[in-house]
Amino acid sequence: MNTEQLKQWIARRHPVCLAIAICLFGLAAATHFGLRPLQQEYCAVRFVRIQGALKYIDKSKMEASVRPLLKSGYWNLNFGQIRSITERLPWVGAIQVQRIWPDVLVLRVEEQVPFARFGENRLLSTSGVGFPPADIKPFRHLPWIVGPLDQAGQLLIAFNQMQLSARDLGLTLEKLQVSERESWSVQLADGLIIELGRESPVETFSRFIATLPLLGEKRIQSMVRVDLRYRNGYAVEWKPGAEPEWSSFVKQNDPRRNRAARSI
Numbered sequence: 395m396n397t398e399q400l401k402q403w404i405a406r407r408h409p410v411c412l413a414i415a416i417c418l419f420g421l422a423a424a425t426h427f428g429l430r431p432l433q434q435e436y437c438a439v440r441f442v443r444i445q446g447a448l449k450y451i452d453k454s455k456m457e458a459s460v461r462p463l464l465k466s467g468y469w470n471l472n473f474g475q476i477r478s479i480t481e482r483l484p485w486v487g488a489i490q491v492q493r494i495w496p497d498v499l500v501l502r503v504e505e506q507v508p509f510a511r512f513g514e515n516r517l518l519s520t521s522g523v524g525f526p527p528a529d530i531k532p533f534r535h536l537p538w539i540v541g542p543l544d545q546a547g548q549l550l551i552a553f554n555q556m557q558l559s560a561r562d563l564g565l566t567l568e569k570l571q572v573s574e575r576e577s578w579s580v581q582l583a584d585g586l587i588i589e590l591g592r593e594s595p596v597e598t599f600s601r602f603i604a605t606l607p608l609l610g611e612k613r614i615q616s617m618v619r620v621d622l623r624y625r626n627g628y629a630v631e632w633k634p635g636a637e638p639e640w641s642s643f644v645k646q647n648d649p650r651r652n653r654a655a656r657s658i
Contacts, residue, residue, distance in 0.1 A: 439464040439471065439499050446503040450485045450527070456501065459483065468493060476501075484527055487519070510537040510553070512546060522547030541572035552596050556580060559600045563607070563614075584615070591623040598622050 442460060444453045459479050463472060473491045480489050480501065488504040506525060511533055512518040516526050518539055524546040527533070541549050549570060557567045566583040573579075578595035580588050590598050602622055606614055616636035621629040 437468040438497060439468050439493070440497040441499070443498060443500045444503060445500065446505060448503060448505050451483070451503060451505055456480060456483060456486075456503070460499070460501070464499065468495075468497060471499065484525055487521065487523070508533060508536060509550065510539045512539050513541075513543070516543075518546055518550055520550075522550045537567060538569040540570070545572070555596050556599045559603045563603065565603075586617050587619045589619070589621045589623055602628065 442457045442464075444451075444456055460476050463475055463479065466472070471491075471493055476491050476499075477489055480486055480503075485506050486503060487506045490502040492500040492502070494500060506517075506519040506521070506523060508517045508527075509520045510518045511530065512524045515530050516524045517530070517533060517536075518524050524543050537553065539546075539549050539553060549572065553567060553570045556570070560567060560582070567580055568583045569581040571579050571581075576592050578590040578592065580590065580599065582588070588599065588602065599622075602620065616633050617630055618633055619631040621631075
């Protein structure tokens with residue numbers, strides 16, 4: 395086919411090619427502008443299933459939080475947005491998002507497990523996450539940890555380590571507090587307050603616990619407050635009338651006797 399014949403062939407088929415191009419363009423436009431509403435209507439997400447062993451999470455509130463994100467239709471669901479919205483809800487730990495054809499969104503939720511109260515109006519989960527419940531009153535029986543929120547995880551670990559040390563003597567930690575000056579203290583379930591200071595508080599507590607069997611159960615029960623912020627010993631405040639007799643340890647005229655009666 396020479397050049398002249400090629401030009402004649404293109405000229406004869408030009409209307410057909412143009413018609414095909416117009417049809418393809420129209421189909422693309424219809425897909426973008428016309429079928430999108432149909433996709434939202436006929437491929438809509440109609441059901442939300444929330445799965446998991448949930449004790450505190452309100453399923454109706456969780457569903458309501460994601461409903462506005464379902465308007466884009468089944469195929470256009472944004473899983474990242476759905477996770478972001480639901481993870482902000484109280485008690486939500488981990489969450490997995492899945493869609494099931496033709497119209498179901500599935501949320502598999504792992505609920506936070508409360509371990510302790512944290513500060514005035516938060517809870518601390520077993521995974522070290524601090525979060526505010528709707529009502530703190532039902533959790534007043536839990537241990538109480540007070541300290542910086544950004545240290546919640548470390549404080550949980552420290553609390554567990556100290557509780558493990560005390561358990562062998564049948565003692566239970568009730569409160570761990572870190573002051574604004576970063577000084578640590580703990581309170582046992584029997585009311586005994588133990589000042590730990592700022593340097594290596596967990597190790598300091600463990601050393602103190604190791605000395606208690608030498609004192610005997612009666613003396614331990616007579617303690618009101620113990621101050622461990624000493625390099626070579628600790629000071630004890632005793633219950634009224636429960637001060638131990640130190641005469642067998644210190645000479646009668648030794649000026650250190652009075653100090654020994656207040657410290658070990």
